Amino acid sequence: MAFEELVARLNDGGYKNWLKAGRCLVILKEGLYPFTDRHMRDFHGYLLDHNPQLRNTCRASCQLRTNKLCSGCSQWKREILKQHRQPHTAINWDNCSPAYWRTDHWELAKAYMPRGQAQAEGTDQCDAAALLNLINHCNCFNFVDPKVVREVIRSRNELMHSSECHMGDEWMKHFQTSLKLFVHQIGQNSQMEKVVQQVDEMLKLDLSISIDFMDGLEADAISQSNASSDLVGQWEAELLQEMLQEFLNTPAEDEDADAPDTEHLRKLAGFLEANKDLSERFSAELRVINSLKAKELKDEGESGASVCV
Numbered sequence: 011m012a013f014e015e016l017v018a019r020l021n022d023g024g025y026k027n028w029l030k031a032g033r034c035l036v037i038l039k040e041g042l043y044p045f046t047d048r049h050m051r052d053f054h055g056y057l058l059d060h061n062p063q064l065r066n067t068c069r070a071s072c073q074l075r076t077n078k079l080c081s082g083c084s085q086w087k088r089e090i091l092k093q094h095r096q097p098h099t100a101i102n103w104d105n106c107s108p109a110y111w112r113t114d115h116w117e118l119a120k121a122y123m124p125r126g127q128a129q130a131e132g133t134d135q136c137d138a139a140a141l142l143n144l145i146n147h148c149n150c151f152n153f154v155d156p157k158v159v160r161e162v163i164r165s166r167n168e169l170m171h172s173s174e175c176h177m178g179d180e181w182m183k184h185f186q187t188s189l190k191l192f193v194h195q196i197g198q199n200s201q202m203e204k205v206v207q208q209v210d211e212m213l214k215l216d217l218s219i220s221i222d223f224m225d226g227l228e229a230d231a232i233s234q235s236n237a238s239s240d241l242v243g244q245w246e247a248e249l250l251q252e253m254l255q256e257f258l259n260t261p262a263e264d265e266d267a268d269a270p271d272t273e274h275l276r277k278l279a280g281f282l283e284a285n286k287d288l289s290e291r292f293s294a295e296l297r298v299i300n301s302l303k304a305k306e307l308k309d310e311g312e313s314g315a316s317v318c319v
């Protein structure tokens with residue numbers, strides 16, 4: 011039964027687009043690991059070489075929440091603001107531990123990422139959105155046109171906000187074009203060539219799966235693609251997990267434009283519940299969504315009662 015549901019999903023063109031685009035972003039993210047790490051390491055060294063005050067050791071275990079920084083950390087904070095490509099964009103200082111700015115290039119990188127990166131100790135602990143925002147925000151990557159990287163970020167956000175996990179063919183063409191333009195700007199190197207090759211292979215994959223029925227008995231499934239059904243099932247589970255994590259870990263009061271709304275969560279829960287295999291796999295997340303829905307209804311009831319009074 012569960013397999014039949016996977017088969018039905020994979021015979022839907024929009025769903026296949028959603029899944030393939032999600033996999034392309036995973037390929038891109040893995041290609042960006044060494045690229046971002048190398049560039050940030052060099053950039054950190056460059057800043058230290060050009061501003062001796064950044065070499066001062068933090069002697070106060072500074073915390074940004076208290077807003078009391080030693081002279082070395084204050085210098086770093088000024089430098090981070092100076093090196094921001096969009097000076098009017100708010101910096102998520104909660105990502106940072108100032109005492110490590112002097113010694114750890116990734117602690118510097120996290121200042122240019124979306125919130126929620128405080129625990130990330132290196133590139134491989136960051137998702138595609140974090141790395142793309144770093145490239146968009148930090149002067150280290152001023153050779154990449156911000157419009158080009160923002161277009162990839164926009165596509166990524168649309169993908170993650172597709173509560174029905176369905177992307178049209180026109181969207182897919184635009185996504186492919188913007189992804190390739192971005193990779194081209196990153197530069198010619200073996201890692202990015204590999205990304206282009208793997209993205210092309212992914213986009214060419216036919217993920218359709220068929221099931222033969224013989225004498226009323228379900229025969230072995232025949233995959234028409236090069237990817238096994240187990241692997242495709244794993245890909246979709248990973249992508250759905252990333253979506254759910256992103257939505258459930260963002261506080262409702264978040265003023266960020268990407269903050270999930272309850273309507274979106276409701277639709278996503280509806281999609282999972284309509285697929286028995288997915289509703290079983292993500293039963294814990296569905297319980298959380300349902301408790302959020304119940305809380306919202308309760309809040310609405312209480313607010314309505316107070317209006318009546």
Ligand SMILES: [Zn+2]
Nearest residue numbers: 068072080083
């Ligand atoms: Zn300090």
